[in-house]
Structure formats: structure tokens, C-alpha cells
Amino acid sequence: METYEIRVLNDDMTTHSVLEQQFINDASAIRTARMFAEPRPFEVWRGLLCISDILRFKAQPDFSNRAAVQRIARS
Numbered sequence: 001m002e003t004y005e006i007r008v009l010n011d012d013m014t015t016h017s018v019l020e021q022q023f024i025n026d027a028s029a030i031r032t033a034r035m036f037a038e039p040r041p042f043e044v045w046r047g048l049l050c051i052s053d054i055l056r057f058k059a060q061p062d063f064s065n066r067a068a069v070q071r072i073a074r075s
Contacts, residue, residue, distance in 0.1 A: 004029040005045040008037040016040060026051045 001022040006029070008016045019036065023029040026044075030052050033042045044052040 002046055004051075006033040006036060007043040007045070008033075009041045009043065011041075013041065 001024055003020060003022050004026075006019040006021070008019075010016045021029075021032070023032065026046065029044050029046070033044045033052065036042075042052065043050055
């Protein structure tokens, strides 16, 4: 499990609150962030890498997950 930081943002994109938690993968961290932040925008960070796109709320590919890599390769 890895440690992730979820940043819930205000409408002006300043930080409203920060939650640090461990998750199994990027997708579960982003799914939790969506539920926690709703309806506010958010960012999800794994270390120094932002794994979420705050404008579209779509996750970047999780290359640590073999199934995700195979899905990306097929598309």
C-alpha cells in the first residue's frame, strides 16, 4: 500500500483541506477523493506526482497495475 495525499480545493483552486491516507492503488485513491471532495475540485498526490487531473477529474494511468497497462495498450 502506498501513501496518498488528497487535497480538496476551493473554487479559486486554493487548498480547503488535506487528507493523507494509504490506498492499494491510484484508482482507489481517486475514487475516495471523488466521494470525499464532492462537489469541490480535488487533487490526488502519490509522493511528488499528481495522479489526478483537477480540470477533468480523470486519473492518469496507474502503471504499477499490470491490468491497467494492458487496457491502455489495447486502446
